[in-house]
Amino acid sequence: MKYVLVSNWKANFTLDEACKWFELVSNFNNPGLRIIASVPYPYIQFLAQNYRNIDVFSQNVSHVLGGAYTGEVTISMLKSVGFKGSIIGHSERRHIFNESDDVINKKVLILENNSSEIILCIGETLIERNEGRTKDVLYNQIVNCLRGFVNFNLLTVAYEPVWAIGTGVPIKIEDLVDAERFIRKIFKQEFNVDDIVLLYGGSVDKEFIKLIKNETTMNGALIGSASWDPQNFLKIIHNFV
Ligand code: 13P
Numbered sequence: 191m192k193y194v195l196v197s198n199w200k201a202n203f204t205l206d207e208a209c210k211w212f213e214l215v216s217n218f219n220n221p222g223l224r225i226i227a228s229v230p231y232p233y234i235q236f237l238a239q240n241y242r243n244i245d246v247f248s249q250n251v252s253h254v255l256g257g258a259y260t261g262e263v264t265i266s267m268l269k270s271v272g273f274k275g276s277i278i279g280h281s282e283r284r285h286i287f288n289e290s291d292d293v294i295n296k297k298v299l300i301l302e303n304n305s306s307e308i309i310l311c312i313g314e315t316l317i318e319r320n321e322g323r324t325k326d327v328l329y330n331q332i333v334n335c336l337r338g339f340v341n342f343n344l345l346t347v348a349y350e351p352v353w354a355i356g357t358g359v360p361i362k363i364e365d366l367v368d369a370e371r372f373i374r375k376i377f378k379q380e381f382n383v384d385d386i387v388l389l390y391g392g393s394v395d396k397e398f399i400k401l402i403k404n405e406t407t408m409n410g411a412l413i414g415s416a417s418w419d420p421q422n423f424l425k426i427i428h429n430f431v
Contacts (some may be wrong), residue, residue: 191407191409192224192387192409193222193223193224193398193409193410193430194224194225194226194228194346194387194409194410195223195224195225195226195410195411195413195417195427195430196225196226196227196228196247196277196309196348196389196410196412196413197215197225197226197227197228197413197417197418198228198249198391198412198413198414198417199228199229199230199232199249199417199424200219200249200282200409200414201229201376202230202418203229205232205233205236207227208229208236209236209285210420211227211239211418211420211423212227212237214420215227215241215244215290215362215396215420215424216241216243216248217243217413218427219243220309220431222431223410223430224257224258225243225245225427226244226245226246226274226309227244227246227247228248228249228277228309229244229247229248229249229355230249231263231268233305234246234248234260234268234271234272234273235271235272236292237322238271238272238273238274238390239272240362240398242260244277245274245427246272246273246274247273247274247276247277247309248268248273248276248282249273249276249277249280249415250263250276250277250278250283250297251263251265251268251276251278251297251300252264252265252297252302253293253296253300255286255300255400258375260399264277264415265300265301265304265306266304268306269306273306274306274307275306275307275344276297276301276302276307276308276309277280277290277295277298277309277311277348277412278294278295278298278308278309278311278335278386279297279298279310279311279312279331279335279348280311281304281313281330281352282355290331290358291331291335291426292334294310294334294335294391295334295335295336295337295339295374298310298335298336298339299338299339299366301344302339302341302344305344306344306346306379307344307346307377308344308346308392309346309347309348309355309389310335310337310345310348310349311325311348311350311391311412312331312332312333312348312349313314313328313350313355313391313392314327314328314349314351314352314353314354315353316352316353316399317404318353319353324351324369326364328369328372328373329376330375332347332373332377333376333380334337334430342377342381342383342386345386345387346387346388346389346409347373347377347387347388348389348391349366349369349370349373349385349389349390349391349413350386350390350391350392350394350412351369352394353392353395354378354393354413355391355392356393356414356415357392357393358393360394360395360398361390361392363401363402363405363406366390366402366406366408367405367406370388370406370408372389373386373388374388375388387409388408388409389410389411389412390402390408390411390412391408391411391412391413391414393416394412394413394414394416394426395416395426396422396425396426396427396429398431399411399426399430400429400430402430403429410430411426411430413426
């Protein structure tokens, strides 16, 4: 079983803060737990070159391969500075920057074609949940975002209910058990994949990580705000190993 904890920095940290975080967190070294930091683009090269024990991911990649697209950061650029993979389809990209399943699918395939890893985020909004549409939404996101995708070794899925992100209130653990069972069933049924690496994200803290560990068979978590203080992230790591 693979165990993974991902810190998603979002649009936070100066270079100085980034180095301090890596100094502290890279002291943790346990081959049984993979630590990933999804960092802002400008820090990828320096962090990937200077620290061991933590895999450096981006938080996005362009859906174009290059050319006259002012401001875009492409897969070739990211590979040339040593990134390992990217978060794709985070709810903040979907809802604030209007990324559709089609655009997310393009990005997933670009990463796959470049042998780079993908952390694909899926999750329902509160309205969708209250209308009883959670399972339909998850199913559609999975099949639409993974159309044409075949190399499941490169894929990690992060189930992040939108209403649980940044609210301080994670999902109820029994609802997570139910969602996990459903998502694993879709991967078996649609792609014949038995062992998809599956993370939970949404207000994970040092207490909720114990529930994930003890009451689910999830592979780990994708963590925002509780991971930004490196000492706090280390507590989460220690409660998960
Ligand atoms: P929080 O942990 O701050 O709720 O953020 C979750 C998230 O969006 C991780 O990608």
